[in-house]
Amino acid sequence: MKRVIAARLAENAGLAPEIFRMVLRLPEGEMPARAGQFVNVYLEDGAHLLPRPISVCRQEGNALTLVYRVIGAGTRRMAHLQPGAEVRISSPLGNGYTLPERGHVLLAGGGVGVPPLVQAAYEAKAKGLHVTAALGYRDALFLQREFADACDALAIATEDGSAGFHGNVVQLLMAQALPEDTAVLACGPKPMLRALQAFCAARKLPLQVSLEERMGCGYGACVGCVCKLLRNGAIVQKRVCKDGPVFDGSEVVFE
């Protein structure tokens, strides 16, 4: 069964301005997560009753790493938690990425869409796939060591031009030749995903995107978090938390 568990905070430190890495120790025998899945973080105070969905950045044994940006009161509270604290989180939720059996994988990430691609990179590497990452940052870089370790090739773009390509990830990819058997796994802001959708459609590359939406429950009970897909000529609504957060990029309707 899925459950809510009390994990022990082992580490909670800044990686870049407003970006934090939280390492949680899970109880023995706890569920392994797949790349693209997320956990609900329960803050449990009167002002922040709803779960904060945060993607699995990495799971090794009973160590679960989450990397998050402080954008509001809830994530600020998370950043203030001290090592040793108990953090209530859910079992891994959602469907995650599907890795191809062979060939090339391109991981395209932007901002806090970068963290979930760490787990994807390690899983793809373990499968013997050729892994390239194209990562976009506002300014400060983070998680570089992990990608350097897991990927065969790594390209960086920054909006301020302070490192790597000056521009965004899709502009960076425009300048590259990609092998025909490349599967693209993406996570990032909506405008980036929309541009990637057009990019992949033009090159006939399969694309999987991870979406975000405001959540009530985070496990499929409330239908608060729907997105729209165009499937067989008709618009269908799917729950980001349960039917996603990873969807076939060619089907997503970006509004």
Place this chain on the structure above:
Amino acid sequence: MSQVDLRTCFAGLSLKNPVMTASGTFAARESGEFYDLSRLGAVITKGVAAKPWPGNPTPRIAETYGGMLNAVGLQNPGAEAYIESELSYLAQYDVPVIANLAGHSVEEYVAVTECLNETSVAMFELNISCPNVKEGGIGFGTDPRMAAQVTEAVKRAAKKPVMVKLTPNVTDITAIARAVEDAGADAISLINTLLGMRIDLKTKRPLLANGTGGLSGPAIKPVAVRMVYQVRRAVKLPILGLGGICTGEDAAEFLLAGADAVAVGTAALVNPTAPVDVVEELAAFMAREGYADVAALKAAFVG
């Protein structure tokens, strides 16, 4: 005290305990991944109409102190899909199913009732109180005459007991309660959400795409307890009390106020196992306080 008897009879249904799920905060497969649904008194499923409804645009959810706003707008796949998917999945559990019915007109309410008459559903809950659907729902729930009219029509069509769910967005809830009692309702549930709104300070726009939404969660509990108390004194019908219940103690408060059973809504979003936790905590509370059964607890109210 060793054993507490939580068994409850509610409008003709025999329940293991008086705790149910609140409509819209429960889905059979998804909630069933966190706990054994057979441990509940009953489950109330999400609002269903005869034909599919698309619901409102997103964002549909906004957080507030002690609760949340939702404007899901009764998105549902229609009665046929409900029967094939939700109801057939629930058949494996030993738990009565109460179907929450949605409609825009008397005819639509009657249509969904007829669709579900020949199914395993144990009871209907008529939602005349959704604040998130413009022309439907709440229009019926805020006017005693219209509430009576839709109750009567559904009652005439229904082959199962009919519970009518009231909105708190009225000046006198007892007038609506009396109207649906006179119209033949078998039970009353209250409360649905309170109409609310939040504005994003960055964009200066409402946080919800729908503009307004329904407030639920612990913040509304005192309003719900007060309304259960008032309605208990106005009608004889069994009452399902809900609104902000998070713990067994909260449930006990509703029973003391006059509810015969309770439902857990928003708490299940905040904590997926909340409904079964409430069952355990209610039993523990009653054991601690020395009440052998629900009737004994209810009778203890001094007021």
